[in-house]
Amino acid sequence: xxxxxxxxxxxxxxxxxxxxxxxxxIESANIAxxxxxxxxxxxxxxxxxxxxxxxPDHEQHDGYLARYxxxxxxxxxxxxxxxxxxxxxxxxxxxxxxxxxxxxDQRKLFTGILRDIxxxxxxxxxxxxxx
Ligand code: HEM
Numbered sequence: 001x002x003x004x005x006x007x008x009x010x011x012x013x014x015x016x017x018x019x020x021x022x023x024x025x026i027e028s029a030n031i032a033x034x035x036x037x038x039x040x041x042x043x044x045x046x047x048x049x050x051x052x053x054x055x056p057d058h059e060q061h062d063g064y065l066a067r068y069x070x071x072x073x074x075x076x077x078x079x080x081x082x083x084x085x086x087x088x089x090x091x092x093x094x095x096x097x098x099x100x101x102x103x104x105d106q107r108k109l110f111t112g113i114l115r116d117i118x119x120x121x122x123x124x125x126x127x128x129x130x131x
Contacts, residue, residue, distance in 0.1 A: 016114040019102075024048045024065050036116055038088035049112070051102065054086045069128065072112055077110075094121050 013020055014034035015080040020026055026044050033077065034040060037052055045049070057064075067073070075081075080098045094117045102109045 016038065018049065018112045018114065020049050020110050020112070021063065022069060022108050024050060024062055035116070036087075036114065037085065043088075052085055054084055054092055082117070092119050
C-alpha cells in the first residue's frame, strides 16, 4: 500500500518529475511534465531530455552528463539552478531545476524536479519597475 501511495504522490505532484538514465534518455515523466511542456508520455519516453530545452543547453546537455560521469563534479545535482525550458509549441519559460542521483542495484538514474517560475519572474520584474 505504501508503494501505491508513493506512486500516486509522484504521479499527481504539481512539480514536473522526470527520471533519466546516464545517457539522458527519459524513462518516466509525471502528469505535471505533460502539462508543463505539452508533450504526451509517448512523445517523451525513450527520447533524450534535451528535447525539453533550447540552445545552447540543447546541444550541450549530453556533454554535461558525460562530464559529470567522468569528473563527478556537480554543477546542478544537490544545488539547483534556474534554467530555460522549451515547450512542444516552441515557447520558452523559466524553470527551477533540481537534480538528484539514484543508484539502483544495476545502474545510475537521475531524477529532475522542475518548477515553472514564470509568475515569480513576472512579479520580480514588476517589483523592479516600482523601484
Ligand atoms: C547538467 C540544463 C533538465 C540532469 C546540466 C547543466 C545545465 C543543464 C545548464 C550543466 C550545468 C553546468 O555545467 O554548470 C538543463 C535544462 C533542463 C535540464 C535547461 C531543462 C529541461 C534536466 C533533467 C535532468 C537533468 C530533467 C534529470 C532528470 C542533469 C545532470 C547534469 C545536468 C545529471 C550533470 C550533473 C551536474 O552538473 O550537477 N543541465 N537540464 N537535467 N543535468 Fe540538466
